[in-house]
Amino acid sequence: MTDTAVEDVLASYHQMLLIRFFEEALSDLFTKNLxxxxxxxxxxxxxxxxxxxxxxxxxxxxxSNHRGHGHLLARxxxxxxxxxxxxxxxxGCCRGRGGSQHMSAMAQCxxxxxxxxGGGLPIGTGAALxxxxxxxxxxxxxxxxxxxxxxxxxxxxxxxxxxxxLPVLYVCENNRYSMSLEVGKACxxxxxxxxxxxxxxxxxxxxxxxxxEVRRHASELIDHVRSGKGPALLExxxxxFCGHSKNDARVYRTREEEAQWAERDCLKLAREWLSTHGxxxxxxxxxxxxxxxxxxxxxxxxxxxxxxxxxDATGGVYA
Amino acid sequence: MPDAxxxxxxxxxxxxxxxxxxxxxxxxxNVFLMGEDIGxxxxxxxxxxxxxxxYGPKRVVxxxxxENSFVxxxxxxxxxxxxxxxxxxxxxxxxxxxxxxxNSAGKLHYMYAGQVTVPLVIRTxxxxxxxxxxxxSQMLTNLLVGVPGIKVVAPSTPAMAKGLxxxxxxxxxxxxxxxxKRLYPQRGPAPEGDVCLPLGQxxxxxxxxxxxxxxxxxxxxxxxxxxxxxAGQGVDVEVVDLVSLQPLDRAAITDSVGRTGRAVIVExxxxxxxxxxxxxxxxxxxCMGSLEAPVLRVGAAxxxxxxxxxxxxxxxxxxxxxxxxxRRVMEW
Numbered sequence: 001m002t003d004t005a006v007e008d009v010l011a012s013y014h015q016m017l018l019i020r021f022f023e024e025a026l027s028d029l030f031t032k033n034l035x036x037x038x039x040x041x042x043x044x045x046x047x048x049x050x051x052x053x054x055x056x057x058x059x060x061x062x063x064s065n066h067r068g069h070g071h072l073l074a075r076x077x078x079x080x081x082x083x084x085x086x087x088x089x090x091x092g093c094c095r096g097r098g099g100s101q102h103m104s105a106m107a108q109c110x111x112x113x114x115x116x117x118g119g120g121l122p123i124g125t126g127a128a129l130x131x132x133x134x135x136x137x138x139x140x141x142x143x144x145x146x147x148x149x150x151x152x153x154x155x156x157x158x159x160x161x162x163x164x165x166l167p168v169l170y171v172c173e174n175n176r177y178s179m180s181l182e183v184g185k186a187c188x189x190x191x192x193x194x195x196x197x198x199x200x201x202x203x204x205x206x207x208x209x210x211x212x213e214v215r216r217h218a219s220e221l222i223d224h225v226r227s228g229k230g231p232a233l234l235e236x237x238x239x240x241f242c243g244h245s246k247n248d249a250r251v252y253r254t255r256e257e258e259a260q261w262a263e264r265d266c267l268k269l270a271r272e273w274l275s276t277h278g279x280x281x282x283x284x285x286x287x288x289x290x291x292x293x294x295x296x297x298x299x300x301x302x303x304x305x306x307x308x309x310x311x312d313a314t315g316g317v318y319a
Numbered sequence: 320m321p322d323a324x325x326x327x328x329x330x331x332x333x334x335x336x337x338x339x340x341x342x343x344x345x346x347x348x349n350v351f352l353m354g355e356d357i358g359x360x361x362x363x364x365x366x367x368x369x370x371x372x373x374y375g376p377k378r379v380v381x382x383x384x385x386e387n388s389f390v391x392x393x394x395x396x397x398x399x400x401x402x403x404x405x406x407x408x409x410x411x412x413x414x415x416x417x418x419x420x421x422n423s424a425g426k427l428h429y430m431y432a433g434q435v436t437v438p439l440v441i442r443t444x445x446x447x448x449x450x451x452x453x454x455x456s457q458m459l460t461n462l463l464v465g466v467p468g469i470k471v472v473a474p475s476t477p478a479m480a481k482g483l484x485x486x487x488x489x490x491x492x493x494x495x496x497x498x499x500k501r502l503y504p505q506r507g508p509a510p511e512g513d514v515c516l517p518l519g520q521x522x523x524x525x526x527x528x529x530x531x532x533x534x535x536x537x538x539x540x541x542x543x544x545x546x547x548x549x550a551g552q553g554v555d556v557e558v559v560d561l562v563s564l565q566p567l568d569r570a571a572i573t574d575s576v577g578r579t580g581r582a583v584i585v586e587x588x589x590x591x592x593x594x595x596x597x598x599x600x601x602x603x604x605x606c607m608g609s610l611e612a613p614v615l616r617v618g619a620a621x622x623x624x625x626x627x628x629x630x631x632x633x634x635x636x637x638x639x640x641x642x643x644x645x646r647r648v649m650e651w
Contacts, residue, residue, distance in 0.1 A: 125391075160388065
């Protein structure tokens with residue numbers, strides 16, 4: 001194993017830790033009633049965001065879904081600005097107008113999280129149409145869940161992307177539950193990646209808890225898409241360790257099932273891999289402590305940031 | 320209007336729309352068309368005929384029957400700098416794309432705090448025309464004017480169709496461009512060349528002193544006919560073409576009522592919760608001092624549009640309904 005490979009995994013480990021602690025801190029703020037509305041945490045799914053996005057170029061576009069904080073952070077959007085947005089503050093990426101499910105960062109080629117299940121699929125497909133129209137060598141990554149794969153927009157978008165050979169990688173994070181409905185009760189046939197064949201495109205399923213595996217599959221499919229061979233669908237088998245959103249007693253699944261998946265926590269797997277490749281315990285502990293400190297500091301800073309004014313609330317509806 | 324040339328003859332409304340598309344495609348390489356059967360077939364009403372041959376399949380994209388997704392794709396393409404012009408074959412089908420219109424097109428500029436614009440046009444023919452029936456006939460402007468972030472334009476003449484569509488295509492906001500199946504075969508003067516008309520402005524289609532008729536789309540010519548008919552009976556009707564339904568030209572509305580003191584709002588959509596209600600509210604708020612009669616609305620019955628042409632006529636507002644409303648406010 002080369003040093004570069006170890007460095008890459010270590011970098012991914014850092015990012016996954018940041019996302020995990022960021023989400024846990026946000027969850028804590030909800031518990032304390034310091035945040036309004038709702039949010040969907042990606043705790044357990046960090047390897048999906050990090051593995052795929054690290055395989056792409058920073059200039060490739062990203063379209064995300066309702067569970068998008070990990071995608072934003074993996075893309076390198078400043079965590080403070082993401083947290084400020086989640087807290088509805090003026091320094092947020094969208095000045096508090098968007099919040100969790102409607103957050104974009106165009107400077108980082110992040111086209112937005114999306115509060116409508118399946119709503120981002122056509123938007124990402126249209127962005128890919130624009131890239132092809134402009135003869136760009138960029139591609140679009142569209143993240144969505146197993147639930148969205150039952151929306152018409154999934155099927156319509158994949159169909160048109162395939163017909164027109166658009167440069168888009170569809171990334172289905174299959175966390176087994178569309179809110180409460182288990183995937184076997186929602187999809188007439190699994191794996192979701194098989195649906196790619198209906199639209200004559202390449203589809204693959206891989207372990208979404210292993211960041212190396214995610215990255216390997218994503219790299220291959222990104223190369224395929226970028227080389228002009230048309231769109232592809234990558235399904236990542238994963239699990240959210242938390243509920244669907246902030247208020248979810250998880251009555252639809254057993255604690256035993258959760259414990260089994262916890263054994264395959266992406267952070268645990270990455271740490272084991274790094275240990276066996278020469279990274280020391282103190283180094284790994286240092287990464288954990290460092291990520292916690294970063295998150296704690298940005299929460300304090302975001303909480304101190306003021307809210308927007310009336311112009312932020314009612315202005316700027318039209319360009 | 321440097322490039323304008325007033326041509327000798329009149330052109331069809333549908334031709335005016337065609338010319339606007341043709342000229343904008345020629346002017347701006349970022350403009351492209353999407354929609355069902357707009358290519359080889361030339362559009363269900365023939366508006367895009369010939370454009371595929373002229374501009375090729377990259378600029379004139381025949382889509383599968385997937386309204387919500389191709390509207391969503393147009394939104395996505397517009398975020399990256401293109402200017403899509405989408406055709407929705409019948410206005411009723413806009414229901415299939417309402418998610419992307421409501422939750423994406425209308426909201427993205429605002430909710431992303433100005434990081435993006437959505438320069439998107441959705442053209443769609445509304446209106447009933449001789450028996451298309453319940454799913455192919457409705458004028459759904461009342462659904463659309465309540466969506467912040469989108470503009471709604473409904474021209475009534477070929478000149479307006481051309482000049483406003485060109486402006487809509489150049490506008491940085493999503494614009495729903497409401498055409499009308501009954502207007503497509505209507506003829507009128509329209510300038511040749513690059514003449515844009517401003518969005519957001521009503522037009523006094525015919526001045527008068529006794530009563531203001533506010534109308535849009537195919538009800539404007541109906542109101543002009545009523546004006547003519549009532550002139551012989553000593554009633555001088557002013558016809559104001561609202562043109563822009565979102566935003567409404569509030570000043571034009573209050574100015575006209577200030578002149579006449581009486582108002583009737585005429586539209587082809589169902590009366591309930593419609594543009595007429597909005598105009599009436601503007602008048603109620605701003606014109607109390609000059610009103611000499613109650614404000615009346617004339618519109619379609621609150622019913623779907625039936626297929627039978629006989630029944631269709633009973634649901635839609637006609638000139639006699641408009642004339643009756645005018646007489647009522649005059650006799651108040």
